Amino acid sequence: MIIGTILMIILFLVLRYILAWITYYNNLDSRLGHSTWRLSYDYPVLGKRDISDLDDKKFVRLRRKKNEIITYMYSVILIMFIALMSLLSKFLIFFLA
Numbered sequence: 001m002i003i004g005t006i007l008m009i010i011l012f013l014v015l016r017y018i019l020a021w022i023t024y025y026n027n028l029d030s031r032l033g034h035s036t037w038r039l040s041y042d043y044p045v046l047g048k049r050d051i052s053d054l055d056d057k058k059f060v061r062l063r064r065k066k067n068e069i070i071t072y073m074y075s076v077i078l079i080m081f082i083a084l085m086s087l088l089s090k091f092l093i094f095f096l097a
Contacts, residue, residue, distance in 0.1 A: 001094065004087035011080045018073045025066040029059060032066060039067050 022036050 001087065001090050004083060004090060007083050008080065008087060011076055011083065015073065015076050015080065018069060018076060021069050022066065022073065025062065025069065029062055031059060032063060036073075037070075039070055 019036060026032050026034050026036075
């Protein structure tokens with residue numbers, strides 16, 4: 001249980017670090033919006049689609065960086081959920097067995 005608790009604390013600190021980066025990217029360009037949980041693919045740029053960064057190179061690259069950070073956030077949350085379920089099962093086994 002001690003290792004699980006330490007792992008949860010470390011994952012929480014990593015999550016806070018990732019959320020700080022998302023906030024930083026949101027403040028760089030107002031077109032990204034202020035959403036922390038949503039991938040930013042639906043904001044219009046010049047041109048038909050932003051398959052390449054020919055239209056608005058700076059914005060598209062910034063949005064791709066933010067989307068990558070959001071993907072890391074979801075990965076950490078998934079790992080935290082699995083670790084929490086493991087920690088909770090060990091906790092219940094300790095007190096109910």
